[in-house]
Amino acid sequence: MYMNREKIFEDRREVARKICQDIRANNGLMLNAKYFSERPYCDGVKPYKFSTANYLRLISSDNEIIRKSDPRWFPATEIKSNDWTLKENAVPVFLEVWTKDADQECSLTEFYNASDIFGKKSFQQKNQSLETVLNFLKERRILEVDDKILSLQDAIDAVKKYSESHGANELTSILSAQTWLLECGLKTKIISFLPLFSETVLAEIEKSPDILFDAMSKAQTILKKLRREKIKSATENITTEEIFHDLKVLYHGSEGELKDKNGITYPKESILTGISAYDFLLALKSAREQKIWLEFSYKDYSHGKFLISGEEFDEEKFLTPFLRTRLDKNRQYLLDNPHELKKYLLSEKAMSAEELLARISLESNFFQGVMDEFQREELSYLENALET
Secondary structure, eight states, X not given: OEEOHHHHHHHHHHHHHHXXXXXXXXXXXXXXXXXXSXXXXXXXXSOEEOXXXXXXXXXXXXXXXXXXXXXXXXXXXXXXXXXOOBOTTOOOEEEEEEOOSTTOOEEEEEEEEGGGBTTOOOOOXXXXXXXXXXXXXXXXXXSOOOSSEEEHHHHHHHHHHHHHHTTOOHHHHHHHHHHHHHHTOBOSOGGGTOOOOOHHHHHHHHHSTHHHHHHHHHHHHHHHHHHTOOOOOOOOOOOTTSTTTTEEEEEEEESSOOBOTTSOBOOSSXXXXXXXXXXXXXXXXXXXXXXXXXXEEETTEEEEEEEEEGGGOOSOSOSHHHHHHHHTHHHHHHHHOGGGGHHHHTTOTTXXXXXXXXXXXXXXXXXXXXXXXXXXXXXXXXXXHHHO
């Protein structure tokens, strides 16, 4: 269906009004945006990323297929010419396709998502670590903090600030931060971090719907510049004498709020280092009825994401005994119950049970050696704390 410029822009205004309605219905959040972990694109004979106008059209869509989070779309004409088969109940979305001639006509064209086409492989989404995401901004001095606690929210705020420093108004900075968050590839509960659209901003969009499309375009331009920022030389020199210099904890979240000794809530999806990381681990003792998800790293030892409960802690003053037992629990269980190795041997086909047990024993001994160093630092830290 071909439309002249006036018609297409009027249709865009309806899209903007609908997005505003959806935001209001979801307490100030552009909730559909959470399904777009990558910039949507046409994956046809001549692949291209969709315009920001089509990005917004997809966000405004009520089509259930966008919940699949697959960014690949194909025009209906190409599906037909390739004799591809659509799945039952497949529903298209209508996106803008502009001609390249002088008349610049536009048609709202049928596109189908790749997940609605038989034979298309499942889309593999990015899975970046929190540390990788934050380090990208730190290395470019977009995210600069002196504290030993660095959170995803800090990064979102930094992207907003970066956007504002490049001329963004409130709407553009919100869209910049939101788009960066969605496309950074971090696996987390995105809805907890989506920025809020204020009533003032929504009222401005409803009054002048074109500004939503303009702001989205400016946001993409700013993010493009951000991605091209060069790494800058570090200016911070951390002394190697600092206590717990090699300690790092990644706090992913908990069932409720987790507070420090001053009553300040620890932000979810945050990285804590040094003494702040140790104090965080101490704070877990008070979270008796909570489940907490975290990662632990000390010197050359790293323990991936695991779940603990405050109830697991005893009244022991020191953390070392608890960490020795909890982080070595699975290895010790296998060493004590070698018949349970069967399921692990399936993924280690070139290794015998004896070899695998020997490796587990070696890893356990290494871990315990690292914890010896942790214990020395803990004793030193707590002794100094008592003296002061």
